[in-house]
Amino acid sequence: NAGVTQTPKFRILKIGQSMTLQCTQDMNHNYMYWYRQDPGMGLKLIYYSVGAGITDKGEVPNGYNVSRSTTEDFPLRLELAAPSQTSVYFCASSFIYPGTGGEYQETQYFGPGTRLLVL
């Protein structure tokens, strides 16, 4: 299994340009996430999906869009790039399953990230 793959690894955009960050997972996970991580900071949730055809906003969704037409793919779209979107973007997927004590267990698997610089 390749796990979670992301492309591109690095990209420079000019202000106002658009681009799509690709994310693919081959683990048949229902849940997928997009995070951004600014230098020296934690991860902020942008969008997430609980299954094909279902997406929802996270903590910082403004300026982004997502779609989930298949279980495997969860692309993130930037329509009008702004310097504030300079960041490292991580895609993750997870499978939620019941634990032995009635609780649910989840492990998020992360892709290698995409470094985006907007100038």
Add this chain to the structure above:
Amino acid sequence: GQQVMQIPQYQHVQEGEDFTTYCNSSTTLSNIQWYKQRPGGHPVFLIQLVKSGEVKKQKRLTFQFGEAKKNSSLHITATQTTDVGTYFCAGPGNQFYFGTGTSLTVIP
């Protein structure tokens, strides 16, 4: 909104010393997860705690979940250079929130 804070933000230790990072949530969490991110890398899942007061160990790492399920800690005994990285706690609220992270530097 929900906040998950970690202290300290940075920690430098001599190799062999112990290290502890603390995680505090503004709301009760159904579970807490811990991740490690090496410099330039991506977060990697370490463990999940679910029960109030739960303690789990992974070799030199000890994880605790508070009785009120609003705080957690990670303790590393006798740090090694391989422990270098940023440690994040994370948990579900109405969404999924990562803590602010603690960056650990181990001086040989």
